[in-house]
Amino acid sequence: MPPLSPSFPPSPATRDSVVAALRAAGCVFAEDEAELILATAGTPDELAVLVERRVAGLPLELVVGWAQFRGLRIAVEPGVFVPRRRTEFLVEQALAQVPGASVVVDLCCGSGAVGAALASSLGPVELHAADLDPAAVRCARRNVDGRVHQGDLFTALPRGLRGRIDILAANVPYVPTDEVSLLPAEARDHEPLTALDGGSDGLDVLRRVAAGAPDWLAPGGCVLVETSERQAAAALEAFTASGLTSRLAVSEELYATVVVGVLD
Incomplete structure (x- = not known):
């Protein structure tokens, strides 16, 4: 899988605020999750929506729309079992x-x-x-x-x-x-x-x-x-x-x- 890069250049402050929000919500791997969410968001408004969904408890894979499985990016959707x-x-x-x-x-x-x-x-x-x-x-x-x-x-x-x-x-x-x-x-x-x-x-x-x-x-x-x-x-x-x-x-x-x- 190719490395992900942000769709827009977030500032360090933006990155820190995303990590802080995820950590406060109890996400154990807040830094890693923040990288994925930042790489998925196309705009600051979209970033805010994705962070809000994750903080509300939506599984990370459903927030970003895919799961990694044996090196493949598998599309996932709400209401579908997420591969482990x-x-x-x-x-x-x-x-x-x-x-x-x-x-x-x-x-x-x-x-x-x-x-x-x-x-x-x-x-x-x-x-x-x-x-x-x-x-x-x-x-x-x-x-x-x-x-x-x-x-x-x-x-x-x-x-x-x-x-x-x-x-x-x-x-x-x-x-x-x-x-x-x-x-x-x-x-x-x-x-x-x-x-x-x-x-x-x-x-x-x-x-x-x-x-x-x-x-x-x-x-x-x-x-x-x-x-x-x-x-x-x-x-x-x-x-x-x-x-x-x-x-x-x-x-x-x-x-x-x-x-x-x-x-x-």
Whole structure:
């Protein structure tokens, strides 16, 4: 990603005032956030609006209109799940498992960040993305160089993909319903509930993906789903029960846990 430079030359006093406003609002990385906001604003009036939005609690990515994900600038919009850095680990595991993948599906795609990152690393691929939420579908179409479908999990996909998918990445919701209210306000107040709430134990959608994946994967293809450390054992059991050769991959650095299932 090329370095950002301000759209207008802010004075040191302006820069200091932005940092002070963000710090007062509780932004831990106020200096870094200020640089991004200053680089996004085209005029002093626009700068004031962006700072006001961030101070009011809007996630930084929605303030500036994009999120960085594996070196890509992913467009994000209000009402769409913001890609997390920890999900880069899921992409890494997919690439390691099937480095020569030619058919890739990003299920529960949100902004389409996972699919875009996989395609960026793999080169020319047949890429499909799908989400239930119309807002996510519109956003993903800005980021994905492939076909984006709207619908509920596998019902959204073209039938011609059955038995052909090399990488099926599904960043499913996995927060238990009773714990959604405990999430940080940035997620709880600004991201769609369907992208967060995974049902009573957080694994409702994961189990559906695990059950359906074998019919859609090519031989040697894999399905990957992010989950939490606490849910890992039950998630792994769901993958194994569907007939997949399954394993857990964990990144302590990114606090990421991914279930990988392979169709032998």
